[in-house]
Amino acid sequence: MTDPGRPALEQPTRRDYIKGAGLIAGGSLLAGCSSNSATDSTATEPTETTETPTATETESYTVNMEPVGDVTFQTVPERWLPYGGTYADMGVALGQADGLTGIGGADRYYTYVYDELPGVSVDQETIDANPEVRTKEEFYELDSDVHLYDPGMLINWFDWSQSDVDEIAENVAPFIGNLIFRRSDEWHDYRYYTLYQAFEKVAEVFQEQARYKAFKQLHDDFIADLQSQLPPAEERPNVLLTFEGTDEPESFSPYRLNDNGTSKKQWRDLGVTDALAGTDIENLSTTNRGEYDYETLLSVDPDVILVRGHERKSATEFRETVLQFMQDHSVGSQLTAVQNGRVYRGGYLRQGPIHNFFLTERAAQQLYPDIFGDVTSDTELFDRERIADIVTGEFE
Numbered sequence: 001m002t003d004p005g006r007p008a009l010e011q012p013t014r015r016d017y018i019k020g021a022g023l024i025a026g027g028s029l030l031a032g033c034s035s036n037s038a039t040d041s042t043a044t045e046p047t048e049t050t051e052t053p054t055a056t057e058t059e060s061y062t063v064n065m066e067p068v069g070d071v072t073f074q075t076v077p078e079r080w081l082p083y084g085g086t087y088a089d090m091g092v093a094l095g096q097a098d099g100l101t102g103i104g105g106a107d108r109y110y111t112y113v114y115d116e117l118p119g120v121s122v123d124q125e126t127i128d129a130n131p132e133v134r135t136k137e138e139f140y141e142l143d144s145d146v147h148l149y150d151p152g153m154l155i156n157w158f159d160w161s162q163s164d165v166d167e168i169a170e171n172v173a174p175f176i177g178n179l180i181f182r183r184s185d186e187w188h189d190y191r192y193y194t195l196y197q198a199f200e201k202v203a204e205v206f207q208e209q210a211r212y213k214a215f216k217q218l219h220d221d222f223i224a225d226l227q228s229q230l231p232p233a234e235e236r237p238n239v240l241l242t243f244e245g246t247d248e249p250e251s252f253s254p255y256r257l258n259d260n261g262t263s264k265k266q267w268r269d270l271g272v273t274d275a276l277a278g279t280d281i282e283n284l285s286t287t288n289r290g291e292y293d294y295e296t297l298l299s300v301d302p303d304v305i306l307v308r309g310h311e312r313k314s315a316t317e318f319r320e321t322v323l324q325f326m327q328d329h330s331v332g333s334q335l336t337a338v339q340n341g342r343v344y345r346g347g348y349l350r351q352g353p354i355h356n357f358f359l360t361e362r363a364a365q366q367l368y369p370d371i372f373g374d375v376t377s378d379t380e381l382f383d384r385e386r387i388a389d390i391v392t393g394e395f396e
Contacts, residue, residue, distance in 0.1 A: 063176060063204045066190045067152050071174045076207050077145035081133060085109035086262065087148035087177055088122075089352020090199050093215060094208040095391055097122045101142045102130025104149060108350050110311055113358045117388040120354075134158050139168045146205060147172075150179040156187045176205060181350050182261035195262040199353050214395045215353055215387075222357065222382050223269050226364055229371050230271055237303035237367060238273040240337075241346055245309030247321040251291040252307070254281050255346075263349045265356060266363040267306075275302035294331035304367065305337040306346035315362075315376045318345050342366075344375065354391075357382050 062072045080096060082088040083104035091100065092114070103109055106127050114120045130142060134154070139147065147168070154160040169175055179185070180193050193201070196216055203212035230236065241264065242252035257264050257274035279300070281292070297305075310318050323343045326332040337343050344366045347359045361382060365375040373379030389395055 065176050065201045068176055071176045079144045080146050081144040082148040085350035086352050089354050090202045093353045094203055094206050094211050096206055100126055101144045102133045103127055104133050106131035116384050119392045120388050139172050145173050147175045148177045149175050150177045151175045153179050181263040183259050195265055214390045236271055238275040239304045240275040240302035241306045243308040248325045251293050253291050266360040270363055270367055275300050301336050305343045308346035310345050311348055
């Protein structure tokens, strides 16, 4: 398949130097999954990342990330396409919002957090115009410079073939990305990355290593400050993380906190115990879509229940719908968490670095309100202005 919108005799442009860069490493774009797994950073980086001049058409650089492996860029990408909220938020954090061309799943990209960050925004019209980019035709039409997608996901979720992946990488732009929000899919047999490991790779793609370092320092200080105030481990609540998107839930799909996916990062950072520890209940995955009723939940009876699927509700709206239904339910009302009003929104599946600040703040207030304030309060635990400054380029 060829690009229907490109004249046959068109001369190469700046963006043509980017096209096909993912093939420079040679072979299939999913080749090298095991050979590059020993280290996190085998990419060729500038010696000094804080004052590195922008790459030009004569200065190439290589980023290594599984499953694709080495991806060589002849110039810094300007137009970029992410699959979901994780990589979209990374791009925004790195000051690249203006180059966003669409997204693979707009339904789980929560942009309202940017409203609290002065000068930070994305073009909602662009997202609305291209909210589910998952076909080859759409990739050709958008003609991006880089695709922040895990190609293994396209193959296993959307019936792409390896030849489809290779075609788009050669004719449009390379893929680079790794599905990291959970670690329970059997098809994902290559290495995973933590949120900040993946964020660092995206920073290399956009040559924004200084912004990445500023974010990581702010993040590390934020987490260290919260952790210094946590109660002893034996006094922390055990938590059941579930998914159920209805306002009147009758069954729940469980997540395991020991899965180590990035969607559970805030709970691990805050030192909670998985209420399902010691059970044979497995994490949600492509093949495991199990659901459990109130009787099963009662046998576990967690201190706190976190329900995903309600991220466009406020804390108060969630309490007035989901929690109220559970309090009125003949069996659900017997749960300790329900009786104590400790049922909360469970956070995003696909969170990026900006999202994570907000979700960690929320989680700290859900789990430890006596220390950090109630989740419905206006108490802020991190500096919004500092995040905005990093995004907009005002940092040392």
